[in-house]
Amino acid sequence: MFNSVSIIGTGHCGCALAVDALSRGLGVLLYAHPEHARNLNAIAQQGYLNSAMQIEGQFKPRLTQNIAEAVKFSKCLIITTPSFGHDTIVNELKSFDLSDHVLVVINANFFSLAYMNELNARLILETNAAPYASRFVDGEILVLGIKKNLQIAAYPADISADDRNAVASVFSMSLEWQDNVLDVGLQSNNGVFHPATTILNTARIELTKGDFYFYKDGISTSVGRIIESVDQERLAIANAFGYRPQTLLSEMISFYGGEYKSFSDFACHSAVHNRTKNTPSSMAERYITEDVPFIMVPWHELGRVAGIQAPTMRSIIEFSSIINNENYFLHGRNARKLKIENLSIEDVIRIIKGGNFTTENRQTHAA
Numbered sequence: 001m002f003n004s005v006s007i008i009g010t011g012h013c014g015c016a017l018a019v020d021a022l023s024r025g026l027g028v029l030l031y032a033h034p035e036h037a038r039n040l041n042a043i044a045q046q047g048y049l050n051s052a053m054q055i056e057g058q059f060k061p062r063l064t065q066n067i068a069e070a071v072k073f074s075k076c077l078i079i080t081t082p083s084f085g086h087d088t089i090v091n092e093l094k095s096f097d098l099s100d101h102v103l104v105v106i107n108a109n110f111f112s113l114a115y116m117n118e119l120n121a122r123l124i125l126e127t128n129a130a131p132y133a134s135r136f137v138d139g140e141i142l143v144l145g146i147k148k149n150l151q152i153a154a155y156p157a158d159i160s161a162d163d164r165n166a167v168a169s170v171f172s173m174s175l176e177w178q179d180n181v182l183d184v185g186l187q188s189n190n191g192v193f194h195p196a197t198t199i200l201n202t203a204r205i206e207l208t209k210g211d212f213y214f215y216k217d218g219i220s221t222s223v224g225r226i227i228e229s230v231d232q233e234r235l236a237i238a239n240a241f242g243y244r245p246q247t248l249l250s251e252m253i254s255f256y257g258g259e260y261k262s263f264s265d266f267a268c269h270s271a272v273h274n275r276t277k278n279t280p281s282s283m284a285e286r287y288i289t290e291d292v293p294f295i296m297v298p299w300h301e302l303g304r305v306a307g308i309q310a311p312t313m314r315s316i317i318e319f320s321s322i323i324n325n326e327n328y329f330l331h332g333r334n335a336r337k338l339k340i341e342n343l344s345i346e347d348v349i350r351i352i353k354g355g356n357f358t359t360e361n362r363q364t365h366a367a
Contacts, residue, residue, distance in 0.1 A: 001165065001166050001169040002026070002074065002075065002076040002102075002166055002167075002169055002170055003026060003027060004026055004027030004028065004029070004073060004074040004076070005017075005021055005026060005027070005028055005029070005074050005076045005077075005078055005170055006029045006031060006070040006071070006073045006074040006076070006077050006078070007021075007028060007029065007030050007031065007061075007078050007080060008031045008067075008070060008077060008078065008079045008080065008081060008089055009031070009032070009079060009080035009081035009085070009089075010030050010031075010032040010036075010037070010039040010040045010043070011039065011080060011081070011082070011136060012132075012134040012135050012136040012141065012142075013080040013106055013107070013130045013131075013132065013134065014030060014078075014080035014081075015030070015039065015043075015049060015051075015134070015136055015141040016051075016055075016130075016131070016132040016134035016141055016143050017078065017080060017106075017131065017132070018030055018049060018059065018061045018141075019049060019051040019055050019057070019059045019141055019143065020055060020131070020132070020143075020146070020171075020172050021170065022059040022060075022061060023055055023057065023059070024172060026169075026170070027062075027073075027074070028059075028061040028062065029061060029062040029063075029064060029069070029070055029073040029074065030043070030049075030061045030062070030063050030064070031064050031065070031066075031067060031069070031070040032063075032065055033065070033067075033085075033088060033089075033092075034065045036081075036085070037065055039136055039139075040063055040065065042139040043061075043063060043139065044063050045139075046139050047060075048060050049061060049141060050139065050140045050141070051140070051141045051142075051143060052140060052141070052142050052143070053142050053143050053144055054132075054143040054144065054145060054146050055141075055143045055146075067092045067093065067096075068096070071093070071096050071098070071101070075100055075101050075102060076101070076102050076104065076166075076167075076170060077093075077098075077101055077102070077103050077104070077121075078104045078105075078106065078170070079103065079104070079105045079106065079111075080106045080107075080130075082107075082286055082290045083107070083109045083111075083290050083293075083294035083295075083333070084286075084289060084290055084293075084294070086105075086111060086114070086115070090115050090118055090119060093119060094118050094119055097120065098119060098120050098121040098122070099120050099121070099122055100122060101121050101122060102121065102122060102123045102125065102163070102166070102167065103119065103121040103123065103124045103125065104125045104126075104127070104152075104167065104170070105124065105125065105126050105127070106127050106129075106130055106131070107127065107128070107129060107130055107188065107190065108126030108127060108128070108181065108184070108185065109185060109188060109290075109294040109295050109298065109333065110126075110181070110182075110185045110294075110298045110333055110338055111124065111126055111181075112124045112126060112155035112181045112352065113181070113182075113338040113339060113340070113351070113352065114333055114337055114338060114339075116155065117339075123154055123155070123156075123159065123163060124154070124155040124181075125152055125153070125154050125155075125167060126152065126153055126154075126155070126181045126184050126185065127150055127151060127152045127184065128151050128184045128185065128187045128188040128189070129147070129150065129151070129188065129189060129190070129255075131146065131147055131150050131171060131172075131173060132144070132145065132146055132147065133145035133146075133147075133272050133273065135276055135278075142276075144272055144275050144276065145256060145272035146172065146173060147173050147255045147256070148173055148174065148254065148255060148256070148257070149173055149174040149175070149176050149254060149255070150171060150173050150174070150175055150176065151175075151176045151178055151184055151187055152167070152175050152176065152177060152178065152184065153177065153178040153179065153180050153181045153183055153184040154177075154180075154181070155180070155181045155352065155354060156353065156354025157179065157180040157181075157352065157353045157354055158353075158354065159177075164177060179243070180349075180352045180353055181352055182241060182243075182302075182348065182349070182352040183238075183243050183245070185295075185298065186234060186237065186238040186241070186243060186245060186299065186302070187238075187245045187246070187251065188295050189248055189251055189252065190287075190290075190291050190295060191230075191234075191291050191292075191295030191296050191299065192227060192230050192231050192234060192248045193219070193227045193230075193248065193263070193267075194287035194288075194291045195230075195287060195288060195291050195292050195296055195316050195317075195320060196223070196226050196227045196230055196312075196316055197214065197218050197219055197223060197227065197287075198280060198283065198287045198288055199288075199316055199319050199320060199323070200218075200223050200226060201214075201218045201223075201279075202283060202323065204218070205279065205280060205281070205282065205283060206282070206283070209281045209282070210277065210279035210280050210281040210282070211277070211279070212277060212279055213274055213277050213278070213279070214273075214277060214278040214279040214280075215267040215268070215270060215273040215274050215278065216267060216268045216269075216274050218267075218279065219263070219264050219267035219268070220264060221262075221264045223264065224262055224263045224264025224265075224267065225264075226312065227248070227263050227264075228248075228262070228263055229312040230312050230313055230316070231247055231248045231263075233299075233303070233308070233310040233311075233312055233313050234299055234313075235247065236303075236308050236310075237299055237302050237303045237306060237308050237310065240303075240306035240307070240308055240345065241302070241306065241345055241348070241349065242349070248263060249262065249263050249266060252266055252270075253266070256270060256272050256273075258270065283320075283323050283324060284324055288320050288323070288324060289324070292316070292317055292320045292321075292328050292332065293328040293331060293332025293333060294332060294333050296313055296316065296317055296328075297317060297328055297329060297332035297333055297334055298332075298333045298334075298338060299313060300313050300314060300317060300329075301333075301334055301335040301338065301340065302340070302348070304335070305335075305340060305343060305344070305345060305348060306345055317329060317332075339351075
């Protein structure tokens with residue numbers, strides 16, 4: 001069991017995880033990179049982290065901007081930064097011996113494929129979602145909802161019962177262990193509905209600066225059909241690799257409960273998701289800048305490995321690239337960055353299970 005955790009990142013996810021862990025008696029250290037320490041500084045100035053809604057109280061995590069202190073504080077490091085911050089965090093961590101550490105990456109988005117050769121952590125664990133629906137507003141963490149369960153997987157894929165129990169002690173919800181990190185990455189629900197909804201509400205976002213309810217106002221019946229088309233493409237790619245994930249709608253119901261006949265029905269009536277507006281104020285926010293290059297691009301690239309066409313995904317990636325004047329296929333987590341260029345389905349599965357696949361093997365396969 002872990003008695004303490006070091007949480008890397010002080011956004012809404014990191015802060016929600018901190019108050020949840022502290023409320024259950026764990027020691028908690030919050031780390032923020034010096035260039036992204038606004039929330040950490042707000043907590044320090046206030047003297048505590050105030051939490052409201054599902055978790056209420058004033059909590060006092062240990063605070064630091066020194067990554068060495070975070071590594072020393074706990075053998076369990078939890079990365080909660082957005083995916084576009086992973087390079088920075090990995091560059092900080094790779095100088096440390098992490099052979100006794102377990103690294104948990106929230107919303108990992110194929111982290112292990114991208115960085116397995118750069119870190120020597122004993123285990124890398126990936127989740128496909130944040131454990132909470134939460135917002136950090138004016139120095140306070142609002143925990144809007146707590147998921148009933150959280151899907152998670154390990155790299156290497158073979159993880160002992162003792163390690164599973166130790167990781168479970170960190171979280172307040174049930175952990176659903178998946179076969180491997182590829183299985184988890186193909187179940188990241190943010191990539192299904194965030195980009196599509198944002199792109200299809202571009203004019204409204206730009207005109208109102210996001211002053212509308214993202215779910216009940218932004219996801220009409222027709223928008224819901226586009227989201228469901230993305231979901232069907234994701235499921236086809238997953239099936240090609242031998243996985244049978246839930247539909248987006250089924251997964252959201254498992255997280256939050258309720259009965260809904262379509263995703264637009266869920267979006268309109270989910271109390272958790274409509275407590276706040278949750279809408280980006282511009283097109284250059286994480287619903288595009290994280291979820292397109294770090295979720296949708298990897299899905300599309302895995303589809304290419306499997307010979308699966310994904311025209312709806314491709315359209316959303318291309319529209320996002322045009323809108324933000326950014327080539328997400330080039331700069332996102334593409335086949336080269338995932339190290340799956342010229343590989344087969346079997347090769348990719350061997351890698352994510354922890355099997356060896358050397359540079360020589362890759363070159364021979366490519367030839």
